[in-house]
Amino acid sequence: MTLSLLFGVATYAQRPEGKKITISGKVLEKGTNLPLEYATIVFEDVTTKQLSGGITDENGVFKFDIVAGNYNARAEFISFKNAPIAQKSFSEDTNLGTIFLAPDVAELNEINIIAERSTVEIKLDKRVYNVGKDMMVKGGTVSDVLDNVPSVTVDAEGTVALRGNENVKILIDGRPSGLAGINIADALKLLPADAVEKVEVITNPSARYDAEGGGGIINIVIRKGKANGLNGSIMANVGDPETYGVSANLNKKGDTFNLFSNFGYNYRNNPGNSLTDAQYFNNDGTTNGYVYERRTNKRLYEGYNANFGIDLNLTKSLVWTNALTFRENTGKNPDNVFFNNFDANLNPVSIRNRFNNQKSDEFSIEYASNFVKKFKKDGHQLNVDIAISKNNENEFATITDQVLGDPSSLDIDLTTNINKQQRNLFQADYVLPIGKDGRFEAGYRGSFLNNLTDFAVTPDTNNFSNELEYVENVNAFYAQYGSKINKFSYFLGLRFEDSNIEVNSISLDDYNTKKYNNLFPSATLNYEFSETSSFSLSYSKRINRPRGRFLNPVSSLASNINIFRGNPDLDPSLTDAFDIGYLKRWNKLTFNTSAYINITNDSFQFVRINSGIVDGGIPVIFSSPINLAKEYRAGFEFNLNYTPYKWWRLNGNFNAFRNETQGDYSYVDPNGVIDIQNFDNVAYTWFARINSKITLPYKIDWQTNGSYIAPQTNAQGKSLGIASMNLAFSKDILKDKATIAFNVSDVFNSRKRIMETQIPNVVSSYSEMQWRERQVMLTFTYRFNKQKNERDRQPREDNGGEEYMGKP
Incomplete structure (x- = not known):
């Protein structure tokens, strides 16, 4: 119709x-x-x-x-x-x-077949990925979900990037969530995929959004039941390497209330491996020796998560939502490393074994409350949000280090890493329609974060222990107005953020306070050539504040010769983002393309320097983030949805970009000599993903996902290309009340981060890192009191969306 x-x-x-x-x-x-x-x-x-x-x-x-x-x-x-x-x-x-x-x-x-929304909805201002239709992530994690989203990539260590830019802000239900814990990448690898309803990708957000995230915003929307009566689903999965879990989504809806919940239990074994072949040099450039490092590890996680909430229709125009969410995880990560040492002529010298027996536990809890008051005029409403969360994450490790065949060389270190985080969020958003097509919006957001990290080493011969307190208080106000004149529409906004940041290294008696305020303008212009064709031009100013491990001087001793150290003196980086987009819809095809430019001041880059410390005759290398002068990122991207036949759906994404950095870094080396590293670099790379879903005979669905990340150079080396493929099959059974799915993640076991690094007169290295090996999963889902493809008939919660007049 x-x-x-x-x-x-x-x-x-x-x-x-x-x-x-x-x-x-x-x-x-x-x-x-x-x-x-x-x-x-x-x-x-x-x-x-x-x-x-x-x-x-x-x-x-x-x-x-x-x-x-x-x-x-x-x-x-x-x-x-x-x-x-x-x-x-x-x-x-x-x-x-x-x-x-x-x-x-x-x-x-x-009815047997109910029309379902496409897996990927392409809109001019964002892409919406509906998780419920994707077999590929059944039994997986939120990290797996994001790795299937257009424009988004997740590398071997779980780092999320949008259009190749890692400075991306990740929200849960439209707000920064305490459930993300200390490390957002680690949290996403633990949260189950079935708790997610959809993912919204916003490359150039309006002033209504938090200004954090120079590369854009990814909003993860948690699943909530919608249909009347008692309904829901139960899912169980089992996989190899050893993985199993069970989860449920339950909902009870009446005329004046809506009770919703989702909870689950998961046990995951994520074995990984890495290798590094390094050649070390003397000051005159001659070879000092070689170290070939081989590492295996087993990341074992066991976790529980639960979410309970209620929507109360207090009046016809006032809805009050309350939700309580908690997550608890325990983990073990036995990490076994062998260092094969050779002299300058590649003659074997010794073999060292370093075994890091790491254990962890984490608990997160969050209470969220939301009021929505709707006034008489359509679109006239007030939203008030309150969220209070607490996260405790503790890691304990016993590290043994020994030269094989030499019992006297045995060295034992004990490390503890205690993290405590408290986050409070208060937000109010007001929307007022003006005239026929105008809309005015204004609001306030107060975000208050306190994070305490206590890292200790016993014995601490190199002064690695440190207690770091990070306090971030940000008060923000915004206003924006949009309207439509015939086929032309516009949205103009301005956001003000006042930031009060404290970075206190308590152990070193070093206290730093940074106070600054910024204006963040945004503008979006849109022109509709027809009902199926639109053009847009947008601009926004963004900020990226350093946090967590970026600031902590030391947070891990997983390796004793390659140590990551945070930089407490890091300043935030500011980005000017420009985007030109075009959207065209045909009968069977939707095509969206855009060109973008991001100009970043004080961008973060990582340097590797000789620390002056020698361990077992090998110089210890520190990796640290620093502020560089300029970064220019320009690219071209297109996304498409294509349905050539009723039984075949395709969606694809291609992104090519140029990244240029400009800046010099100088430091005093262990010999007292000033070393200047030039970070001027121009890198070209591209990324492509294609997803195919075919309905086979006997109503078996077959889904294939292939991706490729091209090589990219940086100032101290380059990363090589990564190709990978995922595969899934599913079949509805028990009169379509249940579904059985089989999927294989990383079919060819090829998802490895491969790096080549050169530091003149220090080290030249080649490394491969595989965070998780190929995984096979079998999943069973049973639904009760709802259809397999039941439409979501309740409006999405407006968590800062920018659907405005004139948008398709």
């Missing part, structure tokens, strides 16, 4: 011009008063039988123009009874009020 309507609209557009009038109104589900998104309003000309009309938005609201005349009109929605509109003659702007559609019970009982 929708395609017919679009065809009718195109035909209608060719009619002789008459008086144009505006038709508006709202469509709700009868009995629940829930808005119906994508419901169709059909106007059929009494004389010509030509069609025109429109489609409702996420709030069930519709607004479109027609030529004044006589029409037979109706509202339609799949699995609902059509609702005829009694009025026949339309001569002026008309608000049809609220139209109620009743479920068609007979059709619901007989």
Whole structure:
């Protein structure tokens, strides 16, 4: 029906011009008063039988123009009874009020295939990835989910990048969540994928959003039940390497309340490995010796997670939501490393074994409360959010180091890493429609974070122990206005953030306070060539504040010769982001392309320097982040959804970019000589992903995902290309109430980060790192009191979205 309507609209557009009038109104589900998104309003000309009309938005609201005349009109929605509109003659702007559609019970009982939304929805300002339709991540983690999202990559260590830029802000339900813990990459590898409903990727956010994240924002939306009555699903999975788990999503909905929950248990074994072949040099450039490092590790995680909440409809216009979420994990990571030492002529000298027996435990809890007050005018509302969270993460390790064959060389270190984080968030957002197409927004956000890290080494011969306190208080105010003039629409905003940052190295008696405030303008301009073709131009200013391990002088001794050290003196980097986008929809194809430029001041780069410490005759190398003068990132990207046949869906993503850094870094080497490292570098690289879903005979779904990350150079070496493929099959059973899925992650076991590093007169190295080896998973899902592809008929929670007038 929708395609017919679009065809009718195109035909209608060719009619002789008459008086144009505006038709508006709202469509709700009868009995629940829930808005119906994508419901169709059909106007059929009494004389010509030509069609025109429109489609409702996420709030069930519709607004479109027609030529004044006589029409037979109706509202339609799949699995609902059509609702005829009694009025026949339309001569002026008309608000049809609220139209109620009743479920068609007979059709619901007989229907076998229900239209489902595409896995990836491409919009001009963002991409929305619907996790529920993806077999590839069944039984996986949120990190696996993100690795399937257009424009997003997750490297071998779990670091998330958007368009190749790691300075990305990750939100959970539209806000920074304490459940992410101390290290967001580690948290995403522990949270189960089935708790996620969808992922929103926003490359150039408006002023309404937190200004954090120079590369953009990724918003993870947690699943919440929507249908009336008691409904939900239960999922169990088992995999190799040893992995198993069970989870459930339960929901109970009444006329005045909605109880929702999801909880689960997971045990995961993620074996990994790495190798590093390093050649060390003397000061005159001659070879000093070689060290070939071989590492194996088993990351064992056992965890519980639960989320309980309730939506209370206090009045017809006031909804109060309360939710309590907690997560508990324990882990073991026995890390076994062999250092094969050779002299300058590659003659064996010795073999050292370093065994790091690491254990960890983590507990997170978060309480969130949300008020939504809707006023009489459509779109006029006030949102108030409060979130309070606490996270404790502790790591303990016993490290034994010994030259094989020499018992007297045995060295034992004990390390503890105690992390405590408290985060409080207060936010208010006000939306006021102005006139026919205008909208004004204003709001406040207060984010207050306190993080304490206590790292201790026993015995501490090199003064590695340190207690670091990080305090971040940010108060922000914003205002923005948008409107539409014919086919042109715009959205202009300004955000003010006042930052008060403390980085206190308590053990070193070094206290640093950084106070600064910034203005963050944003602007988006959009032009609709037609209902299926749009162009946009956007700008925003962003900030990236260093946190966690970037600031902590020492947080790990996993290796005794390659040590990562944070830099407490790091300053935030500021980015100016420009984006030009074009969106085109055809019958079977949606195509979105964009060109972008990001200019970053004081960008973070990593340097490797000789520490002056020698361990077993090998110089210890420190890796640390520093601020460089400039970084220029420019690229081109396109995304597409293509459905050549009803049984075959394709979506793909391609991103190519140029990254240029400019800056010098100088330090005093162990010999008292000033060493200047030049970081001027220009790198070209690209990334591609394609996802195919085919329905085979006997209704077996087959999904394939292939990706490639091209090589990239940096100032101290380069990373080589990475190709990988995932595979999945699924079949509905038990009268479509259950699904069994089989998936293979990293089919060819090829997901490895491969690096080549050169530091003149210090070291030249080649390394490979595989965070997780190939994994095979079998998953069983059972659904009760809901259809397999049941539509989400409740509007999404507005967590800072920027759907505005004129957006497709």
